[in-house]
Amino acid sequence: MSDAVRVAYQGEPGAFSQTAAGRLVGDDARMIPFRSFEEMFESVGRGEADCCVAPIENTLAGSIHRNYDLLLASELSIVGEMNLRIVHNLIATPGTAFTDVRRVYSHPVALAQCGRFLRQHPQMEAVPVHDTAGAVRLIMERREQGEAAIASEPAAKLYGGAILATAIEDDPQNYTRFFLLAPPQSSIRPSPEPESGRWKTSLLLQIANKPGSLYRALGVFALAEIDLSKIESRPIVGKPWEYAFYIDIIGDVAEESVAKALEQVRAAADSATVLGSYPTSW
Amino acid sequence: MSDAVRVAYQGEPGAFSQTAAGRLVGDDARMIPFRSFEEMFESVGRGEADCCVAPIENTLAGSIHRNYDLLLASELSIVGEMNLRIVHNLIATPGTAFTDVRRVYSHPVALAQCGRFLRQHPQMEAVPVHDTAGAVRLIMERREQGEAAIASEPAAKLYGGAILATAIEDDPQNYTRFFLLAPPQSSIRPSPEPESGRWKTSLLLQIANKPGSLYRALGVFALAEIDLSKIESRPIVGKPWEYAFYIDIIGDVAEESVAKALEQVRAAADSATVLGSYPTSW
Numbered sequence: 001m002s003d004a005v006r007v008a009y010q011g012e013p014g015a016f017s018q019t020a021a022g023r024l025v026g027d028d029a030r031m032i033p034f035r036s037f038e039e040m041f042e043s044v045g046r047g048e049a050d051c052c053v054a055p056i057e058n059t060l061a062g063s064i065h066r067n068y069d070l071l072l073a074s075e076l077s078i079v080g081e082m083n084l085r086i087v088h089n090l091i092a093t094p095g096t097a098f099t100d101v102r103r104v105y106s107h108p109v110a111l112a113q114c115g116r117f118l119r120q121h122p123q124m125e126a127v128p129v130h131d132t133a134g135a136v137r138l139i140m141e142r143r144e145q146g147e148a149a150i151a152s153e154p155a156a157k158l159y160g161g162a163i164l165a166t167a168i169e170d171d172p173q174n175y176t177r178f179f180l181l182a183p184p185q186s187s188i189r190p191s192p193e194p195e196s197g198r199w200k201t202s203l204l205l206q207i208a209n210k211p212g213s214l215y216r217a218l219g220v221f222a223l224a225e226i227d228l229s230k231i232e233s234r235p236i237v238g239k240p241w242e243y244a245f246y247i248d249i250i251g252d253v254a255e256e257s258v259a260k261a262l263e264q265v266r267a268a269a270d271s272a273t274v275l276g277s278y279p280t281s282w
Numbered sequence: 283m284s285d286a287v288r289v290a291y292q293g294e295p296g297a298f299s300q301t302a303a304g305r306l307v308g309d310d311a312r313m314i315p316f317r318s319f320e321e322m323f324e325s326v327g328r329g330e331a332d333c334c335v336a337p338i339e340n341t342l343a344g345s346i347h348r349n350y351d352l353l354l355a356s357e358l359s360i361v362g363e364m365n366l367r368i369v370h371n372l373i374a375t376p377g378t379a380f381t382d383v384r385r386v387y388s389h390p391v392a393l394a395q396c397g398r399f400l401r402q403h404p405q406m407e408a409v410p411v412h413d414t415a416g417a418v419r420l421i422m423e424r425r426e427q428g429e430a431a432i433a434s435e436p437a438a439k440l441y442g443g444a445i446l447a448t449a450i451e452d453d454p455q456n457y458t459r460f461f462l463l464a465p466p467q468s469s470i471r472p473s474p475e476p477e478s479g480r481w482k483t484s485l486l487l488q489i490a491n492k493p494g495s496l497y498r499a500l501g502v503f504a505l506a507e508i509d510l511s512k513i514e515s516r517p518i519v520g521k522p523w524e525y526a527f528y529i530d531i532i533g534d535v536a537e538e539s540v541a542k543a544l545e546q547v548r549a550a551a552d553s554a555t556v557l558g559s560y561p562t563s564w
Contacts, residue, residue: 036397059517062344066453069342108390108412114316128410130390159561171348212504214513215497231496231527232514235341246512261552 005029005188014133014155020084020178021053026191037137041070051182052077058086058176060113063232068204068246069183071275076275078202080180080190083085088114088169091136091161092148098164103127105135106150113148117168124148135185136161180278194281199252200229202275205245205265206236214245217268224261226251229282242270253277284464287311289324289471290331296415296437302366302460303335306508308473323352326463333361333464340368340458342395345514350486350528353463353557360484360558362462362472370396370451373418373443373506374430385409387417388432396432399450418443462560476563481523481534482511484557488518489526489549499550506543508533524552535559 007029009017032049034040043049054071057063072076088110092101101124101280104111108128111118118126129135135149142161148164149155156163184187207213214233221228230248249257253274266272291299300313314331316322317494325331336353339345355361364563370392374383388472393400398501400408410437411417417431422441430446431437438445464470489495489537502512512530533540548554 027324036394036399057344058347060348062339062347065340065344066342069453076322107408111412112318115320126412128390128412130393130408130410171351212507214510215504217501218497218500222497228515230515231512232344233512 005051006032006119007041008032008034008052009137010034010037010040010054012131012133012137014136014152014158015131015195016084016086016152016176017053017055017178018037018133019152019154020082020176023082023084024053024080024178024180024190025051025188026165037067038109038263041074041076044076045074045185050186051180052076053183054179055176056179058173059173061109065234065245067179068124071179072204072273074181075183076181077184078179078278079182079186079188080278081177081191081200081280082180083175083281086113086169086174086176087167088132088150089115089147089153089154089156089163090168091139091151091156091164092164093140094160094162095171096146096148096162100146101148101164102146104148104150105138107135110150113169113171113174116170117165133158134195179276192280194279196279196281198250198280198282199277200280200282201249201251201253201258201277202230203245203247203249203262203265204271204273204275205247206242206270206272207236207245208242213268214243217245217265220264220268221249222260224257226258226261287333288314288331290314290316290325290334292316292319292322292336293417294413294419296418296434296440297413298366298458299335299337299460300366300415302337302364302458303438305364305366305470306335306362306460307333307470319352323356323358326358326443326465327356332468333462333470334358336461336463336526337458338461341455343391343438343451345528346507347516349461351478353461354486356463357465358463360461360560361464361468361470361524362560363459363482363562364462364472365457365459365563368395368451368456368458369434370414370432371435371438371445372399372430372447372450373421373433374446375425376442376444378428378444378446380428382428383430383446384428385428386432387411387420388558389414392432395451395453395456398452399447419521428446461558462503463558473560476561478561478563480562480564481559482562482564483530483531483533483535483540483559484512485527485531485544486553486555486557487529487546488524488552488554489527490524490552495550498523499547502543502546502550503531506539508540508543517539517564
């Protein structure tokens with residue numbers, strides 16, 4: 001047990017991040033919850049955890065730039081990724097009937113994502129709390145009649161709640177992409193490793209905005225027949241008309257063709273930072 | 283009064299969206315609050331409002347894809363945009379001393395954005411609620427000792443709260459970009475119109491993922507010396523390896539060079555949808 005991987009995540013036990021962590025490093029890892037992403041990153045920096053798992057984008061809510069910023073400010077690299085389908089469930093104490101539910105606790109983002117369900121059941125009052133898994137813990141501790149929570153199936157299991165309705169979210173195309181982050185010298189890898197055999201490399205490019213500057217940088221990848229799986233501009237605050245670009249390419253920096261393309265991109269851009277190369281299930 | 287513009291927004295009176303609406307169409311517009319973005323879009327579709335104001339991206343939290351989806355599903359066009367600096371304030375009933383504050387109500391996203399402030403003042407318990415402006419209304423109605431809210435200055439003014447501390451957010455580079463959306467035949471325009479004289483056009487491109495396909499589409503803009511101010515890929519759910527791209531270019535579709543470039547892009551991409559052309563302050 002003493003050599004179990006210590007993985008930090010944000011949220012309460014049962015949070016979606018913990019599910020993602022289990023898929024990335026195995027459920028026998030030692031999971032360490034943190035209240036904030038800042039504290040989570042700091043714990044790895046101080047060596048109190050071996051790695052951490054950070055949500056980085058969601059199909060409905062977009063890229064979580066704040067976590068990109070924390071990654072850039074840290075010494076960590078991306079060593080793995082996974083996409084988690086976000087399924088929301090109505091959870092209550094065992095024995096509670098669906099028709100008895102009068103108050104539903106959850107994080108406001110989860111409540112909003114179940115807006116149609118809640119409008120269809122106007123007898124259920126939505127009550128915001130900090131955390132989806134924390135909402136399950138709360139109703140299981142209180143054991144008040146007619147109370148329920150909206151959270152994941154692992155949260156229901158962890159706290160002994162009964163699932164009264166599943167997949168109650170408005171939009172089933174709700175996926176969150178998580179990064180597994182570790183110090184560059186670390187040997188932490190996703191376990192099991194994705195079977196695709198494909199690797200991704202995530203980059204941050206900074207480019208002065210002259211018309212066509214991005215076009216020239218992308219030309220390097222196009223000529224090398226390197227595929228892009230993500231591109232996203234982000235204005236650089238305080239520098240109007242300069243941009244940072246988050247770019248994911250298919251390939252490993254250890255491959256010569258990728259390394260050579262990166263060298264050429266560095267010449268075309270003001271800067272190019274490799275955030276990590278990692279196996280992908282895509 | 284009867285011909286005042288009716289503008290729909292999401293949130294309670296005093297919400298950041300209402301401030302954005304005031305800047306976009308003037309404070310004499312008739313502001314109509316909605317609980318959800320769905321209901322807000324529907325109200326314009328049914329003609330109960332002339333236009334609506336939707337947050338579309340935030341410098342920390344990224345693009346709000348859900349609102350892009352609602353825009354695409356609607357018949358509305360983008361007719362204006364604005365960037366609002368998000369400043370969080372600690373607000374209490376007049377007469378409350380800073381050192382007396384024990385409970386702080388706000389939306390969990392706002393509470394998270396003020397994480398450092400709250401950690402520095404551990405005597406203040408953070409309590410999540412649905413809405414920042416609603417938190418101010420709540421504490422002003424309750425008038426319990428030691429209670430405060432985190433919200434905007436307009437929310438403090440609207441409900442008569444006193445600002446005990448201002449700009450308490452961790453990261454001052456917190457801006458939200460709002461779109462002004464109206465039916466295509468509408469005459470609604472930002473008022474006052476931005477002085478830059480510059481226009482933007484927002485596009486959605488769909489491109490099959492062959493290496494270099496995005497490169498070829500961007501080549502059209504590069505050759506026409508049309509500047510990009512945003513590019514963001516979004517995987518098309520259910521179609522692995524096909525992408526949608528949100529692209530903002532500088533220029534008005536009414537300009538011949540822009541219209542011609544769009545024609546060429548349409549030939550290179552699977553589809554290109556114009557979401558709107560609108561004056562910008564950039």
